Amino acid sequence: MVKSITALLVAGALSVSTAQASLLYKVTGNDMAEPSYLFGTIHMICAEDFKVHEQTKAAFAQADRLIMELDMADPGVLQSMQTKLLDPQGRKLSSHVSEAQYELLDEFLTSTMGTGLTTFDGMRPFILSSMVMTSQLGCAQQMSYEGHFTQKAMEQQKAVDGLESVDFQFGIFDQIPYQEQVQWLMESLEDKAKAKGELDKMVRLYVAEDMEGLYKMIADTDAYADYTALLLDDRNRTWQQQLDADLQAPGSEFIAVGAGHLGGNAGIIQLLKDLGYAVEPVTTQTQD
Template sequence: MLKRFSTLMAAGILSVGSAQASLLYKISGNEMAEPSYLFGTIHMICANDFTVHEQTATAFNEADRLIMELDMADPGVMQSMQTKLLDPQGRKLSAQLSEDQYVLLDNFLTETMGMGLTTFDGMRPFILSSMVMTSQMGCEQQMSYEGHFTQQAVQQQKAVDGLESVDFQFGIFDQIPYEEQVQWLIEALEDESAAKAELDKMIKLYVAEDMEGLYRMIADTDAYAEYTALLLDDRNRNWQQQLDAELQAPGSEFIAVGAGHLGGNAGMIKLLKDLGYSVEAVSTQVQD
């Protein structure tokens, strides 16, 4: 099985085992004065597939604070990301590629970005993997749930907080072998039809809020198994403690994180329940 790491990374989806099809969960109990909400995002999706259901919008509007993986309302976050695009050790992608692979990547960058590999040679592999994934989505306009919620929070003058820093998130990928990241990048280009089909299937499952289907699709993806703790489980446990403090503070929260962080034995739903909270799926289906 090819390693669709760029797809998994951007979607943030894995180990989702919710019994009810939903992306929105109500958090209550544990002596909370008022409920908060947990929402599973996909980090990039075609504009035609982007939907914020009425129930989700209501939950967001009623919340006092928005909590995401990163505080995207902070201009310093984007500035920091821009300074970290290059590999910190100065490594070059071209040094890892065969002649055919070089041509393949160079052609892709020239066609999609208007500049060849020489311009992007020093970039971190996972940044280019994100470019490949965006191109393979097959739509001119993409939307970001994080971007949408940030914009709404600013308009409504809500406080925005981040669970992690840019340094921390980029540091995660520094713990994955550089050579392996390059291989994931090339595999997505070498079998483009398979990568597109897998991405399309994943997005359809997300739009349908089919958490069980997403779990079944990804559970056997060998690319992720080795790094589940690094990319999901350990981060979830860190968030568990941070969110416990936030949920016990006055006011209510709308928590929007990658859908892959919600389910599974080390997912946020279970971890919050372990702390004594009630976490209930909120149906967003249109009622007849």
């Protein structure tokens, strides 16, 4: 199986194993005065596939605070991300690819970004991989659940908090060998049909809220298996303690994180249950 970087970029947004198909979960117990809600996101999706169910809207409206992986309402977060696009060690992609791969990458960037590899040569490989993934979605307009909820929180004057910093999230990929990231990037371009097919399947499963199917699909990806602890498990355990404190504070929280953080034995759902909370799926219906 191709070790697609797509699996790493969307693993945190997709791989969940639950008995019932749902993206929304009600959290109660431990003497909470009012319920909070947990929602699994996908970080980028075509506009025509973007849906927010009425039950999700109602849960969000009840919440006093929005909690996400990053505080996207903070202008400093986006500014910090912009300063970290280049490889911190100054490495150049052109020095780590063959002549044929250089031409392939240069052609992709020229056709999609309007300028070739010389402009992007110093970027971190996973940033370019995200560009490839966005292109392979195959739609003119993409939507972000994080962006949507941030906008709604600001309109409704809700507090917004983040579970992690930009430095931490970029540091995750710094722990994955550079050459391996380059390999994943090139494989996504060298076998476009397979990479797009995998991405399309993931999106279909997400839209269908088929968490079990998503979990099985991602679990079959070698690259994902190699970095499960780094991308998901270790972060989930850190979030467990932070979310416990958040849930015990006055008010109600709407927690929106990549759906891959929800399921499995080290997922947020199980970790909250381990602390004594009841975490129950909310049945949703698609609303146009």
